[in-house]
Amino acid sequence: MATWGRGVLIMASAKPSQMVCHECDLLIGVPLLEPGEKAFCPRCNFLLAANRRNAQDKIFAFAVAALLFLALANAFPFLGFSAQGQERTVTLLQCVAILITENFPSLAAIVFALIIAIPAIFLLGVIYFSSSLALSRRLPATEITLRWMLWLLPWSMAEIFLIGILVSFIKIVAMADVALGLSFWSYVFFSVCITVVVMHLDKRELWRGVRALPNE
Amino acid sequence: MSEQSAMALGLQGCPICTKVGPVECTSCEICGARLHAGWSNSIQRTWAWLITSVVLYLPANFLPIMYTRFLGKETENTILGGVVSLWTHGSYPIAIIIFVASVFVPLGKILVLGWLCLSIQLGSTFAVTQKTKLYRVTEFVGRWSMIDVFVVGILVALIQLGNVMSILPGMAALAFAAMVVTTMLAAIVFDPRLLWMSAEWDDLK
């Protein structure tokens, strides 16, 4: 046991029950949860912890599925557009490439990173540390991977990109016909899968699992 | 246990692994993540990113975000102009979404972080709990401002029918994307425990 702050007693790491609400900064004891249980902040209702059923398996499966859908999203026509008797079909990568040819390479780099590169790195990292947990073996740099992936999370913007597509449609629907390609649906599934992965990531449970791995 | 703010008790939760530890720690003892106290000169760094954001905010809002070429005629589109045209075409929900994401959130974020920095520098003790909460909200919503950048990317990629109908990206799209990134960085380097330092920190030491 250790004494911190104004004489508040915090248990040593063997009993990790204290948490701080990220939204309202309430200090609160949260017991370890049983599968299927969730803990909400009593003051602001923020989700503090969630031990979802079969979380580890689901994280792994949906991360692999998300990566596959992302690969498919790059393989087929993404969106089609026709107006005034002319047609045009683009792939996802063309959406990025056109910004380079229009003399905005830095904007292309930002968009590419936020909608493809960072989500892909995030998923690879998730697959890596969940393999570590599934194998009960401490693969090299498991902890660093987990830390970096949690840090990277806000910079993965697949769901925001989807809202962007929706807004674009509404802007052009009056003057043109828009066709949704196979890759568009792949990107939707990719976005859903990555959301499921994020939903099942419980920081406290993950770190408990990773720290319990035996040292090689 | 009565409801207490962690900051008021000199404690913070690690954003990466949730471990609760003393607020003075620069890195987390469990996961090694850099904590708020790990940023030296937090206020100066936040100001630096905020000033960069303001410098980018002006071209982002006043320069064209894209150019529409229709039957050989080119028109300029600004962010606010886009909102107005959505509104006049009756797409009220989308107009509101774009207005909130592109105009209200970035400006609100810059103003809130600027106000928080100022109140720390002036030693204000007013409503620190609410200020901490406000900071968390700005930290969370900032990334949604990227919508408009993606809209430009999609429209530019799709609508390329030469002189019949084309859309070209404008300088404001880049300025706006850079501004969203800099406001996100400003929120990352901001140290919310300083809010409590001016309030109650003295008697914690």
Ligand SMILES: [Zn+2]
């Ligand atoms: Zn709360």
Ligand SMILES: [Zn+2]
């Ligand atoms: Zn930590």
